[in-house]
């Protein structure tokens with residue numbers, strides 16, 4: 001068998017640096033396990049861009065092969081079409097989507113350039129596994145250059161219903177180019193079903209088996225492969241020196257008070273303002289929690305060059321200040337809002353010392369934080385996961401307390417219920433979820449996808 005070539009916009013690093021982003025975290029685990037080449041953007045902007053030298057760096061069984069982007073590529077492809085057009089649409093936010101012809105042209109250009117740089121790395125027998133919305137059209141470009149090997153695609157973010165997707169100008173061309181892949185994977189059945197509905201309604205496609213569709217003259221596998229984490233490995237992190245150090249710091253400030261934790265990139269899809277309001281509502285409706293329960297929100301900034309991201313950051317600072325001003329006391333701060341990233345071992349310590357994780361995205365492909373929180377719990381005294389029904393993770397983790405993140409009163413009531421949940425119920429919910437995340441871990445996710453891709 002040939003080698004595995006993984007392609008994603010965000011590549012590495014292979015070490016845990018505390019830079020947030022579930023895609024990179026998941027792929028490190030997979031590549032470490034199986035070995036291969038990981039090709040993508042270096043994270044650098046230079047004058048030569050994709051025409052510059054390919055940086056190659058080997059660490060044990062994984063080789064990182066990266067190229068720069070130039071300023072126009074960065075602005076039109078990454079900040080433009082990927083994050084101003086596709087990201088909001090795929091997260092059901094048509095109100096935030098910007099449609100600009102240069103963005104779309106930049107997207108096609110960068111996909112073509114990446115295909116040109118990738119092609120010489122592909123040898124007979126290799127399989128290519130492409131990730132995420134940055135590269136919907138990459139396989140189409142590779143095929144046009146004569147590449148015939150098996151190429152798979154996995155979408156890490158949601159795929160909405162045809163009603164929403166059809167708002168994207170020239171959506172047909174985009175979806176048609178996706179059919180150049182041999183296997184197309186989604187995080188959840190909901191996303192997979194939306195894609196099939198699109199093919200049937202908009203492209204005259206048809207289902208030709210449980211996981212196969214025919215459209216645009218091609219027959220491909222279309223299937224949900226919910227992404228996992230290295231759950232066994234993560235469950236050991238709270239016992240690491242860094243994990244312990246964070247737990248001890250938290251215990252020292254909390255005493256016998258309870259902590260709710262949230263961990264998200266600052267992104268409008270994550271529902272952080274709604275979460276702050278739900279926590280405020282908890283303090284209003286259940287005043288016995290004042291002085292007794294606090295919310296720790298870790299929120300590393302993300303895509304800060306985009307207005308929508310600057311706006312949400314400001315809104316959060318304002319809201320946290322307002323809620324703290326209203327309820328804080330000399331010895332208690334209701335919301336501790338930390339706008340920087342932590343390495344995952346440190347996060348594990350924060351998760352372990354929190355009675356509740358409040359994971360309330362308005363839309364999310366999967367949400368690995370939900371799985372990490374479960375993995376980090378003490379089996380003898382586990383905390384409670386309160387999870388949005390709109391996270392991909394909710395399809396699997398149905399023993400969590402599932403909430404509608406838009407319903408402030410419901411989330412506040414669920415927090416109160418979680419704070420009072422008896423130990424035996426906490427344990428039975430935890431055990432069911434832990435078993436699932438250990439079984440459906442990152443390794444199994446990759447093996448399952450690759451077994452379809454190998455044909």
Ligand SMILES: O=P(O)(O)OC[C@H]1O[C@H](O[C@H]2O[C@H](CO)[C@@H](O)[C@H](O)[C@H]2O)[C@H](O)[C@@H](O)[C@@H]1O
Pocket residue numbers: 010020021022023024026132133156157227302303364365366367368
């Ligand atoms: O690369 P950035 O623009 O800095 O953004 C970080 C990553 O965000 C997204 O992550 C998604 O993948 C997770 C793992 O499958 C999933 O749990 C989560 O729901 C998604 O939002 C994005 O998809 C990545 O491409 C970005 O690198």
Ligand SMILES: O=c1ccn([C@@H]2O[C@H](COP(=O)(O)OP(=O)(O)O)[C@@H](O)[C@H]2O)c(=O)[nH]1
Pocket residue numbers: 018019020021022023025263264265298300340341342343344347366367368369370372
């Ligand atoms: O300070 C932080 C915050 C997050 N993360 C990691 O970033 C990933 C976030 O993945 P998720 O699927 O929850 O959301 P995404 O950011 O990919 O949309 C998780 O593995 C987190 O542990 C991290 O390493 N440090």
